[in-house]
Amino acid sequence: xxxxxxxxxxxxxxxxxxxxxxxxxxxxxxxxxxxxxxxxxxxxxxxxxxxxxxxxxxxxxxxxxxxxxxxxxxxxxxxxxxxxxxxxxxxxxxxxxxxxxxxxxxxxxxxxxxxxxxxxxxxxxxxxxxxxxxxxxxxxxxxxxxxxxxxxxxxxxxxxxxxxxxxxxxxxxxxxxx
Amino acid sequence: xxxxxxxxxxxxxxxxxxxxxxxxxxxxxxxxxxxxxxxxxxxxxxxxxxxxxxxxxxxxxxxxxxxxxxxxxxxxxxxxxxxxxxxxxxxxxxxxxxxxxxxxxxxxxxxxxxxxxxxxxxxxxxxxxxxxxxxxxxx
Numbered sequence: 001x002x003x004x005x006x007x008x009x010x011x012x013x014x015x016x017x018x019x020x021x022x023x024x025x026x027x028x029x030x031x032x033x034x035x036x037x038x039x040x041x042x043x044x045x046x047x048x049x050x051x052x053x054x055x056x057x058x059x060x061x062x063x064x065x066x067x068x069x070x071x072x073x074x075x076x077x078x079x080x081x082x083x084x085x086x087x088x089x090x091x092x093x094x095x096x097x098x099x100x101x102x103x104x105x106x107x108x109x110x111x112x113x114x115x116x117x118x119x120x121x122x123x124x125x126x127x128x129x130x131x132x133x134x135x136x137x138x139x140x141x142x143x144x145x146x147x148x149x150x151x152x153x154x155x156x157x158x159x160x161x162x163x164x165x166x167x168x169x170x171x172x173x174x175x176x177x178x
Numbered sequence: 179x180x181x182x183x184x185x186x187x188x189x190x191x192x193x194x195x196x197x198x199x200x201x202x203x204x205x206x207x208x209x210x211x212x213x214x215x216x217x218x219x220x221x222x223x224x225x226x227x228x229x230x231x232x233x234x235x236x237x238x239x240x241x242x243x244x245x246x247x248x249x250x251x252x253x254x255x256x257x258x259x260x261x262x263x264x265x266x267x268x269x270x271x272x273x274x275x276x277x278x279x280x281x282x283x284x285x286x287x288x289x290x291x292x293x294x295x296x297x298x299x300x301x302x303x304x305x306x307x308x309x310x311x312x313x314x315x316x317x
Contacts, residue, residue, distance in 0.1 A: 011241060019241045032232045041232065049239050056241075117226050136228035142194070157194040164188050168223040177222045178215075 004067035012056050023052060026068055030075045033137035036121055037079040037130060038086075047082070051075040065144070072138035073148055076130070083126070113176045120170045128163035131156055182206055182213050184220075191220045 002010070002021065010018035027048050035044030051074040055067070121129060130149060134140045142160075146153045171177045182190075182203055189195050190203045207214045 014241060016241055020238065023236070023238045027236060027238075028232075028234045031234045032230065035232050036230070044232070045235060053239060113226055114230050117230055121227060121230075132227065136224075157192070160192060161185075161189055161194065164192060164220070164224060164227070165185065167227050168188065168220055171223045171226065172219070176226065178219050 005063045008055060008060075008067060019056075022055070022067070026071050027052065029068065029137055029139070030071055033072055033133045034075045034079040036118070036133045036137065037076065038082050039122060040082075043079065043082050047075045047078040050078055066139060068139040069144060072134065072140065073144075076134060076138065076148060080130070113171075116171065116174050116176055117167070120167045123170075124163050124166060128159045128166075131159040132163040132167075135160055181210065182216075184216065187213065187217045188220050191217060191224060 002018065004022065004025065007018040007022045011022060030048035030051055031041070031044040033044075034047040035041050038044060038047070051071045054074050055071060060070070121132065124132065127149075131145055134145045134148065135142075138145075140148065142153050142156050145156045149156065151159075168177065186195075186199075186203060190200065193200075195203070207217055
């Protein structure tokens with residue numbers, strides 16, 4: 001399989017297959033992350049696309065780190081700007097999807113769990129939500145999150161801890177986890 | 179046996195403990211079923227939060243061919259000059275292709291002054307010359 005950075009170079013030269021590979025590998029994760037941050041699926045799609053386009057159009061001085069990390073940094077900044085502009089995020093209850101590979105009963109359980117998980121994440125303070133989404137959906141290390149957000153690593157870990165603590169508590173209260 | 183606090187288990191699952199604390203909790207979990215179940219519960223919660231499916235409209239934007247480097251200004255100037263030269267040359271050629279009306283100097287002189295041979299009549303001139311000269315031939 002071609003390395004992500006090689007795909008970037010090939011896509012810049014007009015190689016459609018490389019472009020499709022990059023899109024297939026990263027688009028969905030970017031949509032998830034930006035949708036959760038902004039609370040809007042439409043914005044999530046826009047920012048995921050914008051991030052991928054910028055990957056090809058911007059001059060990248062070095063190839064340190066992963067392409068996913070680079071993309072999610074762009075996407076996060078776009079999402080943050082949008083959230084700041086709008087002031088407050090909107091509900092993302094409509095983000096649920098039905099996995100056709102599961103039985104109907106399992107579908108219901110899965111949808112229920114995910115719907116509640118979305119609500120719980122959305123209820124987090126922005127600074128905790130950002131760390132959680134960057135960690136779980138952005139493929140970022142704690143060090144990278146620290147650099148992106150501009151806070152010490154200890155603060156990143158602390159925010160993630162409180163985010164997960166609150167989410168776990170609420171998922172337990174709602175019977176999603178034991 | 180002292181059980182591990184839930185907060186410590188969350189930190190353990192997130193991997194944000196130092197090596198020493200990590201080792202202590204690992205040892206404890208290997209022997210304490212209650213704490214192991216608690217840790218699995220946290221793991222499950224983390225897994226759900228990190229695997230939310232979002233319906234993605236995978237419409238791939240068109241590939242942008244942005245790698246064509248912009249032409250250097252010197253090359254632009256050279257190209258402009260070349261085009262200008264060719265255009266000028268072509269126009270020059272096309273204007274030369276329409277033959278101008280040329281009246282030989284001797285015939286023109288004869289038309290105006292009369293033939294050098296001293297004849298009184300105006301020599302037959304079939305070339306286009308200004309009419310005022312033809313109407314009043316000079317003797």
